[in-house]
Amino acid sequence: MDLNYTEAEIAFRDEVRAFIKAKLPDHLVDQSKLGTSLTKADYEEWHAILNAQGWLAPNWPKEFGGAAWNAVERHIFEDEMTKANAPRVVPFGLSMLGPVLQAFGSKEQQDYYLPRILNGDDWWCQGYSEPGAGSDLASVRTSAVRDGDHYIVNGQKTWTTLGQYANKIFCLVRTSKEGKPQQGISFLLIDMDTPGIEVRPIVLIDGTPEVNEVFFDNVKVPVENLVGEENKGWTYAKYLLTHERTNIAGVGFANAGLQNLKRIARLEQSGGRPLIENPHFAARIARVEMDLMAMSTTNLRVVSQAAAGQAPGAESSMLKIKGTIIRQEINALTRNAVGPYAMPFASEALDEGSNEEPVGPDYAAPATAQYLNNRKLSIFGGSNEIQRGIITKAILEL
Amino acid sequence: MNFDLTDERQMLQDGLRRYLADAYTAEARKKIEDDEAAFSPDIWTGLAEMGVIGALFREEDGGFAGEGFDIALVFEELGRIGAVDPLIDTAVLGGGLIAVLGTDAQKDVIETVIAGGAHLAVAHGEPSSRFDMPRVETTATKGADGYTLNGRKAIVVNAPSAENLIVSARTSGDIADTDGISLFIIPADTDGMTLRSYPIVGGGHAAEVTLSDVSVPNEAMLGAEGAAYDAISAMNARATLAICAEALGLMESIKTLTNDYLKTRKQFGVPIGKFQALQHRLADVLIEIEQARSAVINLAGHVDAEPSVRDVHVSATKNLIGLAARLVVEEGIQMHGGIGMTNEYELGHLAKRLTMIDHRFGDTDYHMEQFIKLAVA
Numbered sequence: 001m002d003l004n005y006t007e008a009e010i011a012f013r014d015e016v017r018a019f020i021k022a023k024l025p026d027h028l029v030d031q032s033k034l035g036t037s038l039t040k041a042d043y044e045e046w047h048a049i050l051n052a053q054g055w056l057a058p059n060w061p062k063e064f065g066g067a068a069w070n071a072v073e074r075h076i077f078e079d080e081m082t083k084a085n086a087p088r089v090v091p092f093g094l095s096m097l098g099p100v101l102q103a104f105g106s107k108e109q110q111d112y113y114l115p116r117i118l119n120g121d122d123w124w125c126q127g128y129s130e131p132g133a134g135s136d137l138a139s140v141r142t143s144a145v146r147d148g149d150h151y152i153v154n155g156q157k158t159w160t161t162l163g164q165y166a167n168k169i170f171c172l173v174r175t176s177k178e179g180k181p182q183q184g185i186s187f188l189l190i191d192m193d194t195p196g197i198e199v200r201p202i203v204l205i206d207g208t209p210e211v212n213e214v215f216f217d218n219v220k221v222p223v224e225n226l227v228g229e230e231n232k233g234w235t236y237a238k239y240l241l242t243h244e245r246t247n248i249a250g251v252g253f254a255n256a257g258l259q260n261l262k263r264i265a266r267l268e269q270s271g272g273r274p275l276i277e278n279p280h281f282a283a284r285i286a287r288v289e290m291d292l293m294a295m296s297t298t299n300l301r302v303v304s305q306a307a308a309g310q311a312p313g314a315e316s317s318m319l320k321i322k323g324t325i326i327r328q329e330i331n332a333l334t335r336n337a338v339g340p341y342a343m344p345f346a347s348e349a350l351d352e353g354s355n356e357e358p359v360g361p362d363y364a365a366p367a368t369a370q371y372l373n374n375r376k377l378s379i380f381g382g383s384n385e386i387q388r389g390i391i392t393k394a395i396l397e398l
Numbered sequence: 399m400n401f402d403l404t405d406e407r408q409m410l411q412d413g414l415r416r417y418l419a420d421a422y423t424a425e426a427r428k429k430i431e432d433d434e435a436a437f438s439p440d441i442w443t444g445l446a447e448m449g450v451i452g453a454l455f456r457e458e459d460g461g462f463a464g465e466g467f468d469i470a471l472v473f474e475e476l477g478r479i480g481a482v483d484p485l486i487d488t489a490v491l492g493g494g495l496i497a498v499l500g501t502d503a504q505k506d507v508i509e510t511v512i513a514g515g516a517h518l519a520v521a522h523g524e525p526s527s528r529f530d531m532p533r534v535e536t537t538a539t540k541g542a543d544g545y546t547l548n549g550r551k552a553i554v555v556n557a558p559s560a561e562n563l564i565v566s567a568r569t570s571g572d573i574a575d576t577d578g579i580s581l582f583i584i585p586a587d588t589d590g591m592t593l594r595s596y597p598i599v600g601g602g603h604a605a606e607v608t609l610s611d612v613s614v615p616n617e618a619m620l621g622a623e624g625a626a627y628d629a630i631s632a633m634n635a636r637a638t639l640a641i642c643a644e645a646l647g648l649m650e651s652i653k654t655l656t657n658d659y660l661k662t663r664k665q666f667g668v669p670i671g672k673f674q675a676l677q678h679r680l681a682d683v684l685i686e687i688e689q690a691r692s693a694v695i696n697l698a699g700h701v702d703a704e705p706s707v708r709d710v711h712v713s714a715t716k717n718l719i720g721l722a723a724r725l726v727v728e729e730g731i732q733m734h735g736g737i738g739m740t741n742e743y744e745l746g747h748l749a750k751r752l753t754m755i756d757h758r759f760g761d762t763d764y765h766m767e768q769f770i771k772l773a774v775a
């Protein structure tokens with residue numbers, strides 16, 4: 001066991017740092033720091049910069065245009081990116097659909113879609129959830145009925161994150177009502193421009209239209225858009241979710257959030273002294289920092305096992321639960337740190353291009369919105385209750 | 399001991415609950431939220447006519463109740479419905495300060511307040527004072543025929559709707575001294591006083607107030623020069639009671655919504671309320687809300703006690719409410735899943751309003767420290 005980086009790893013870290021210094025645009029850093037919402041163009045700009053370097057898909061194999069980094073390299077990369085306040089990479093194409101296509105897609109699908117994900121031709125969104133199918137994903141009802149060389153899709157998806165930006169959606173659809181509900185589900189790629197699709201925004205409690213409802217009314221989808229075999233979609237869906245969950249640990253985001261929290265606590269005054277010197281508040285920060293230090297190692301342990309060939313199984317559920325609890329605690333502390341200035345409603349000040357001056361210190365404006373918005377972390381991607389269920393079954397065998 | 403409401407209070411509670419259920423629909427509230435004034439003149443008048451504002455004042459001040467239990471009752475009901483009307487600011491804080499410190503002439507306004515015709519805001523907190531009540535940097539300098547005020551006031555709730563602001567300023571003493579703080583009643587349109595207004599999370603409006611060479615006559619002073627601190631902390635205690643009772647009402651409503659949701663939302667073929675993982679947590683939520691109720695009762699019974707006793711209860715209650723509120727909000731959203739994250743659904747409004755209560759009149763950490771100073775040390 002050796003917790004120090006090797007020389008090669010240090011060299012890698014320096015290379016990442018040099019890249020960030022040279023290529024990360026200032027305006028994106030400022031937006032991340034101030035918590036303003038990124039536009040589609042912002043994400044695309046950043047994806048293109050990473051792609052030009054060959055670093056947009058750290059987990060993809062080289063043959064598909066990925067960086068094929070090992071667990072430690074990915075950790076270093078994520079760590080440096082979040083420290084530098086780089087925007088997050090939108091996960092739907094890169095860390096969700098990409099691995100599924102690589103494992104189960106046809107050669108044609110791989111050749112066509114994977115490059116388009118990398119060079120930004122397609123923006124994917126995830127069409128799993130439905131009004132009646134949340135935690136119980138196997139109960140999806142959106143139907144795809146075979147009609148010659150097409151499927152006719154009818155139904156409704158919901159909670160579709162950034163669906164307003166997407167031109168493609170990957171969906172779980174019901175192709176059979178026989179047998180167990182899991183056995184009649186297929187994994188379908190759908191072009192959002194197809195007639196019969198309607199996207200309606202849902203505003204979340206922080207005031208942002210981050211998710212959408214997507215309605216399908218007799219939507220014609222070519223059969224070659226089916227991934228793998230008909231009625232085997234559940235297997236692919238589960239494979240995708242494990243990938244989704246590893247990213248949800250969010251060590252990098254937690255680290256960045258913690259640094260931001262400490263910066264605020266140094267600037268805020270309480271009783272005429274910096275808040276960070278207040279023993280109660282300092283103890284709460286310390287508690288979460290200690291937890292995070294251990295969690296980043298838990299994360300490395302799980303991910304390096306995965307790199308050694310074992311698929312991350314129930315362990316990724318552990319990471320998701322702990323990771324979301326830590327991030328949500330950091331968000332709560334940040335809200336507390338700004339004191340009364342958590343109260344102004346700052347939605348407009350947080351829109352990009354707004355010249356509205358924030359009320360109070362600039363770091364205060366996003367605190368409440370981020371606290372509210374990140375309540376989602378323990379709900380989506382399989383809620384923390386569902387993750388606990390997986391742990392009890394798979395590890396504890398209860 | 400008797401924890402029942404008196405007949406008068408029972409009548410007030412029944413009437414108020416009925417009135418709010420009718421008048422304060424979700425649509426009515428949304429309209430209010432979108433409005434600069436942050437309250438509906440109709441509902442405000444309705445509340446005044448029912449005697450709700452009068453119930454917050456003592457008889458000698460023109461009201462008919464005004465005890466801790468009256469305040470608690472009114473604000474719990476307002477909390478239940480998620481009302482956003484700035485009753486704390488106009489009646490408990492503003493009206494309360496005038497009632498204890500005002501001259502007969504100044505007290506005239508209370509009658510109008512009780513009748514629903516006047517709005518007030520108290521401009522006390524400052525950009526760097528956080529929750530420290532004696533920390534006043536704004537100055538008032540005495541001149542030949544009045545005072546000149548300079549400084550900045552932060553998050554003055556209800557200032558955009560108030561005809562008069564009650565502004566604290568230092569006439570003597572050092573920055574955190576309790577002595578030397580004076581209060582002034584200043585019409586909102588006074589030269590040199592500028593308001594930057596904005597909405598606040600969970601409903602209502604506030605303003606940042608800048609005072610540059612604001613001249614006021616001697617009669618603008620409320621109470622004796624330099625001696626306002628005791629009244630400010632007494633009214634803060636009553637406002638803290640009001641907001642804690644409001645929090646209690648909000649918590650009850652979130653619990654009810656969540657309880658109903660657990661019975662109706664089905665996943666895996668059963669109502670999610672059949673999962674023990676959720677059952678036990680809602681049971682914990684219920685226990686903490688009962689604790690919160692007791693804490694509010696404790697504070698209601700001691701809110702007008704001598705300061706050392708009163709303040710132990712203020713801090714114990716506000717700390718406990720802050721912790722319980724966070725639990726109720728977070729569990730409420732979590733157990734609702736995605737629906738709980740949406741702005742459209744009722745829970746969102748209640749959750750935001752409840753969350754923000756920790757940011758007024760001292761948060762959990764602040765009151766933990768105060769409690770240690772007063773009761774533990």
Ligand SMILES: Cc1cc2nc3c(=O)[nH]c(=O)nc-3n(C[C@H](O)[C@H](O)[C@H](O)COP(=O)(O)OP(=O)(O)OC[C@H]3O[C@@H](n4cnc5c(N)ncnc54)[C@H](O)[C@@H]3O)c2cc1C
Pocket residue numbers: 125126127128129131133134135136158159160161162211376379380381382383384385386389663665666670673675676732733734735736737739
């Ligand atoms: C901001 C946001 C973005 C999202 N983005 C996407 C997206 O892009 N694409 C997509 O397909 N979906 C997305 N989702 C949907 C998300 O995956 C679901 O919200 C989630 O799976 C929970 O489902 P639900 O909301 O229907 O809650 P429900 O399943 O109704 O759950 C309600 C509560 O019951 C609990 N519960 C349910 N079953 C059990 C059980 N067996 N034991 C114990 N507790 C249980 C849950 O944990 C939760 O607390 C998003 C959700 C949010 C909030």
